[in-house]
Amino acid sequence: MNKFMAKIVVLIFALVLLSPFVVNAVRGVMGSSATAIDLVLPESGECVKDKEYMRANHMDILKEARVKTVRDGVRIKDYSLKNCQTCHTNRDEFCDRCHNYVGVKPECFECHHFPTSKERKERCEGN
Amino acid sequence: MLSTCYTFSAYFAIVIFVLGILCKVWKYAITPNPLKISLTPAPTNAAGVILRVILDASLFNSLFKSNKFIWLGGCALHLALLIVVASHIRFFVSPVPELIMLLQTFLQSIGIFIGAIFLAPIGYLFIRRVWVDRIRFVSIFADYFILILLFCIGLSGITMKYFIRPDLVAVKTFIMGLISFSPEPMPTNPIFITHFTLILILLAYFPFSKLIHSVGIFFSPTRNQIDNSREKRHVNPWDR
Amino acid sequence: MAKEKIEVPKLTGKIEIPRIKPGAALVCEHHKAKEQMLTELGYPSALVENWQEKAIAKMRELLNKYKSLKLYLDVCVRCGACTDKCQFFLGTADPKNTPVGRQELLRKIYRRYFTPAGKLLGGLAGAEDFTEEMLKEWYAYFHQCSQCRRCSLACPYGIDTAEISMAAREIMHSIGLGTKYTDEIILKVFNVGNNLGMQPKAIKSSLDFCVDEMKEAYEEKGITNIDVKIPMDVEGADILLVVPSADFFASPHIESLLGYAKVFHQAGISWTLSSYASEAGNFGMFTGSYDGMKKVASRIGQAVRDLKVKRLVIGECGHAYRIAYNFWNTLTGPFDTLDPKYPVPQHICEFTYDMIKRGAIRLDKSANDEFVVTYHDSCNVARATRMGDMPGGQFEIPRAIIKACCNKFVDMPQETIRENTFCCGGGAGLLTDEMLEIRIKGAMPRMQALKQVVDSHGVNFYVLICAICKAQFTKIFPMYGFPMDMVGGVHQLVSRAIIL
Numbered sequence: 001m002n003k004f005m006a007k008i009v010v011l012i013f014a015l016v017l018l019s020p021f022v023v024n025a026v027r028g029v030m031g032s033s034a035t036a037i038d039l040v041l042p043e044s045g046e047c048v049k050d051k052e053y054m055r056a057n058h059m060d061i062l063k064e065a066r067v068k069t070v071r072d073g074v075r076i077k078d079y080s081l082k083n084c085q086t087c088h089t090n091r092d093e094f095c096d097r098c099h100n101y102v103g104v105k106p107e108c109f110e111c112h113h114f115p116t117s118k119e120r121k122e123r124c125e126g127n
Numbered sequence: 128m129l130s131t132c133y134t135f136s137a138y139f140a141i142v143i144f145v146l147g148i149l150c151k152v153w154k155y156a157i158t159p160n161p162l163k164i165s166l167t168p169a170p171t172n173a174a175g176v177i178l179r180v181i182l183d184a185s186l187f188n189s190l191f192k193s194n195k196f197i198w199l200g201g202c203a204l205h206l207a208l209l210i211v212v213a214s215h216i217r218f219f220v221s222p223v224p225e226l227i228m229l230l231q232t233f234l235q236s237i238g239i240f241i242g243a244i245f246l247a248p249i250g251y252l253f254i255r256r257v258w259v260d261r262i263r264f265v266s267i268f269a270d271y272f273i274l275i276l277l278f279c280i281g282l283s284g285i286t287m288k289y290f291i292r293p294d295l296v297a298v299k300t301f302i303m304g305l306i307s308f309s310p311e312p313m314p315t316n317p318i319f320i321t322h323f324t325l326i327l328i329l330l331a332y333f334p335f336s337k338l339i340h341s342v343g344i345f346f347s348p349t350r351n352q353i354d355n356s357r358e359k360r361h362v363n364p365w366d367r
Numbered sequence: 368m369a370k371e372k373i374e375v376p377k378l379t380g381k382i383e384i385p386r387i388k389p390g391a392a393l394v395c396e397h398h399k400a401k402e403q404m405l406t407e408l409g410y411p412s413a414l415v416e417n418w419q420e421k422a423i424a425k426m427r428e429l430l431n432k433y434k435s436l437k438l439y440l441d442v443c444v445r446c447g448a449c450t451d452k453c454q455f456f457l458g459t460a461d462p463k464n465t466p467v468g469r470q471e472l473l474r475k476i477y478r479r480y481f482t483p484a485g486k487l488l489g490g491l492a493g494a495e496d497f498t499e500e501m502l503k504e505w506y507a508y509f510h511q512c513s514q515c516r517r518c519s520l521a522c523p524y525g526i527d528t529a530e531i532s533m534a535a536r537e538i539m540h541s542i543g544l545g546t547k548y549t550d551e552i553i554l555k556v557f558n559v560g561n562n563l564g565m566q567p568k569a570i571k572s573s574l575d576f577c578v579d580e581m582k583e584a585y586e587e588k589g590i591t592n593i594d595v596k597i598p599m600d601v602e603g604a605d606i607l608l609v610v611p612s613a614d615f616f617a618s619p620h621i622e623s624l625l626g627y628a629k630v631f632h633q634a635g636i637s638w639t640l641s642s643y644a645s646e647a648g649n650f651g652m653f654t655g656s657y658d659g660m661k662k663v664a665s666r667i668g669q670a671v672r673d674l675k676v677k678r679l680v681i682g683e684c685g686h687a688y689r690i691a692y693n694f695w696n697t698l699t700g701p702f703d704t705l706d707p708k709y710p711v712p713q714h715i716c717e718f719t720y721d722m723i724k725r726g727a728i729r730l731d732k733s734a735n736d737e738f739v740v741t742y743h744d745s746c747n748v749a750r751a752t753r754m755g756d757m758p759g760g761q762f763e764i765p766r767a768i769i770k771a772c773c774n775k776f777v778d779m780p781q782e783t784i785r786e787n788t789f790c791c792g793g794g795a796g797l798l799t800d801e802m803l804e805i806r807i808k809g810a811m812p813r814m815q816a817l818k819q820v821v822d823s824h825g826v827n828f829y830v831l832i833c834a835i836c837k838a839q840f841t842k843i844f845p846m847y848g849f850p851m852d853m854v855g856g857v858h859q860l861v862s863r864a865i866i867l
Contacts, residue, residue, distance in 0.1 A: 006156035103217030193521035267493035343442035
C-alpha cells in the first residue's frame with residue numbers, strides 16, 4: 001500500500017474511532033452545554049422519598065406498587081402513578097425529559113394514562 | 128477533584144486509545160508485502176477478497192471451519208460485545224435517534240439475558256483456556272487478564288443495572304460533557320466509578336494488547352491478497 | 368543425538384490429539400552448517416559474539432520489510448484453534464510444536480524488545496529475554512516447521528507460521544546459525560545449478576540411460592517404434608520444462624519425468640530441459656532468505672531468455688510450485704518474452720489436463736487396473752497455489768488426470784485432503800537423516816488417514832505431485848508397514864496409461 005492509500009485508511013479508522021466526537025460536532029453541540037436538560041419540577045413539597053433516591057430508583061417503587069396491586073390486590077396509595085400526578089402534573093415536562101434523554105422507554109404508559117401538558121391544557125379549556 | 132481527575136484520565140485514555148490504534152493502522156498499512164502469500168483456494172478478484180475478509184471478520188468463517196467450540200465461545204463473546212456497545216450508544220448522542228430507541232426497547236425486553244450472554248462466554252473461554260492442556264500451555268498472563276478485565280466490566284455494569292443504580296441523567300450528562308469538550312461533574316455512584324475506571328484501563332491497554340486483532344484482521348495478507356500472481360505481476364516495493 | 372531405535376507410532380486409522388509432553392522434540396536438532404558453508408553464503412561463519420544485539424537488529428529490519436511478520440506477531444489471541452492442526456505436534460506431542468507454541472518463541476522476544484508492554488512488564492506481558500536456552504529452542508523448533516500452512520488455514524486471522532519460521536531462520540543465519548542440510552543444498556544450486564549437485568554431463572547420461580530403459584521395456588512388449596526423447600538445452604523449443612532435480616535421478620521421481628516426456632511427445636510440442644535451470648526447487652524459501660530465493664530463481668529467468676522458449680512449465684514439486692506460481696514473477700520476471708496466451712508458469716498437470724481435454728493424448732485406463740489409487744494433496748500446492756482458472760483447481764485437476772488414467776480411485780478422509788491436507792513431514796529442510804524421528808512422527812497423521820483407506824478400500828498406490836513428498840514417503844512407508852513402491856507420481860500413472 002502506498003503512503004497516500006495508507007493515509008486514507010488511517011483517516012477511515014480515525015473517523016470510526018472518533019465517531020462519538022464527530023457525531024456531536026456535526027450536530028453542532030461542540031463546546032456548548034446544550035446537552036444538559038432542565039426539568040419542570042413542582043414548586044414546593046417533598047416526594048415520597050428523597051430526591052437522590054428517586055432519581056436512581058423510582059422504577060423500583062413503581063414496580064413494587066404494580067406487583068402488590070396486581071398480584072396481591074394491595075394498593076399502595078403513596079406509590080401509585082396517580083399520586084405522582086398530583087405534583088408532577090404532566091408527562092412531557094417531567095417523565096419524558098429524562099427518559100428521552102437517556103433513551104429508556106417506561107412501560108407505565110402502555111396501560112396507564114398520564115396526561116401530557118397539551119392534553120391537560122385542552123382539558124382545562126374544555127371545562 | 129474527582130471530576131477533574133476523571134476528566135483528565137478519560138481524555139488521556141482516549142488519546143492513547145485513538146493514537147495507539149492509528150499508529151498500528153499506519154504501520155500495518157505501510158509495511159510492504161514483498162511477495163504474494165495468499166492462502167489458497169483464494170478469490171481471484173477484488174470482490175471475492177472483500178467478501179472473504181468480511182466473512183472472516185463478521186462470522187469468523189475460518190474459525191468455524193477449524194474449531195466449532197472456540198467459534199461458539201468467540202461468536203457469543205463478540206456478539207455480546209456488539210450488543211453491549213450498541214446499548215451504550217444512547218449515552219453518546221442527544222437526542223437519542225429513533226433507531227437506537229427501537230433497539231433499546233428490544234434490549235430492555237430481554238433484560239437480564241444481556242448480562243448473562245456477556246458473562247457466560249467469558250467464563251466459558253476462561254475455563255476452556257485452563258482446561259485444555261495445550262491451550263493452557265500457550266496462554267500467557269495477558270490472556271487471562273483481558274478476560275478478567277472484561278468480566279469485571281460486565282459485572283459492574285450488571286450491578287449498576289439491577290442493584291446499585293446511578294443517576295442515569297448525571298451519567299449521560301457527564302459523558303456528553305466529555306465528548307463535547309465541556310466537562311460536567313462525575314457521578315459519585317461507586318459502581319459507576321469502578322465501571323468507568325475499568326473501561327479507561329481497557330481503552331488505554333487496547334492498542335498494546337492482543338485486542339489489536341480487531342484492526343489487524345483487515346490487513347492479513349494470507350486472507351486479503353488476490354490470487355492472481357500469474358495474471359498480474361506483484362512488485363516487491365523494496366526490490367524493484 | 369544417540370542412535371536409539373525410533374518408536375514408530377501405531378496405525379489405528381484415527382488421528383488423536385495427544386496430551387502434551389513439553390520438551391519432547393527439543394532434542395531433535397539439525398546438524399549445524401559448517402563454517403565454510405556459512406562464509407560462502409555470506410553469513411558469519413559461527414555464532415557471533417554480540418549475537419543478541421545482531422539478532423534484534425535483524426528482527427527490526429524484517430519487521431519493516433514484511434507486513435506478515437509485523438502483523439502476525441501482534442494479532443494472535445492464543446485462541447488455540449491451531450493447536451491441534453500441526454502434524455509435528457500431533458506426532459511429537461510437544462506443545463512448542465503447535466503453531467502458536469512455535470510462534471510464541473519469536474513473539475516472546477518481539478514483545479521484550481519491540482513492545483512497550485513487554486519492555487515495561489516483562490514476563491507479565493509474555494516477554495522473555497533472548498537467552499542461550501531460547502536460542503537453542505529457536506534452532507530446534509523453527510527447523511521443525513515444514514511451512515505447510517495448515518495452521519494459517521485454521522487461524523481466524525490467517526496467521527501463517529511459515530512466515531514466522533522463515534523470519535526466525537533468517538535471523539539465526541544472520542548471527543551465524545544455519546542448518547547443514549539446507550545450506551549445503553543452496554550452495555549446490557549456486558555452484559552447480561541443482562539441489563543434487565548434478566553436473567550437466569551427469570544429468571545427460573542419466574536421462575539417456577532412462578530413455579534407453581524405457582525403450583527396452585516397450586520392446587519387450589513388442590513395441591519398437593518409440594522415439595520419446597528427453598531433450599536438453601534445445602534453443603527455440605516451445606516449452607521450457609523445469610523439474611526438481613530428483614526427477615533426473617531418484618526413484619520414483621524419474622517415472623514421472625518419463626510421463627512428462629511422453630505427454631509432450633504425444634502432444635507434438637517441442638520442449639526442452641535446461642542444464643542451467645536444472646532445479647525447480649528453491650531452498651532459499653527454507654532459510655527465509657529473500658536474496659537466496661531470488662538468486663536461485665534467477666536461473667529460471669535466465670534460461671527462459673537464453674533458450675528463447677515461448678512457454679514455461681514446471682514439474683511435480685510442492686514448495687517449488689508455490690515459488691514458481693507466486694514468486695517467480697516477482698523475483699525473476701516479468702516474463703515478457705513468453706506467449707501471454709498461457710499461464711506463466713504452467714503446472715505440468717495443467718498442461719496434461721489440457722491435452723486430455725483436447726483429445727491430444729489418449730489414455731488406456733486398464734493399464735493401471737492393478738492399482739487402487741489415492742491422491743495426497745501436497746501441502747504447498749494445496750494451500751499456496753492454483754491450477755486452472757478456478758480456485759481449487761489445484762485439487763480438481765490432478766484428480767481429473769488420475770481418474771482419466773485409472774479405474775479405481777478413492778480419496779482419503781475429507782479432513783485430511785484438499786486444503787486440509789497434511790504435510791508429508793519432510794518439507795522445508797526436514798528431509799535429512801538426523802531429523803528422521805521428526806519425519807516419522809510428522810508423517811503420522813497422513814499415515815493414519817492412508818491406513819483408513821487401505822483397510823476400507825484396499826488402496827495400494829499413493830500418488831502425489833511433490834519431489835520432497837516422494838522422497839519422504841519412500842523412506843517412511845516401510846517403517847509404517849507400507850511397501851515403498853506404493854508411492855508414485857501422478858505422471859507415473861499417466862506414463863503407464865498413455866497410448867503412444
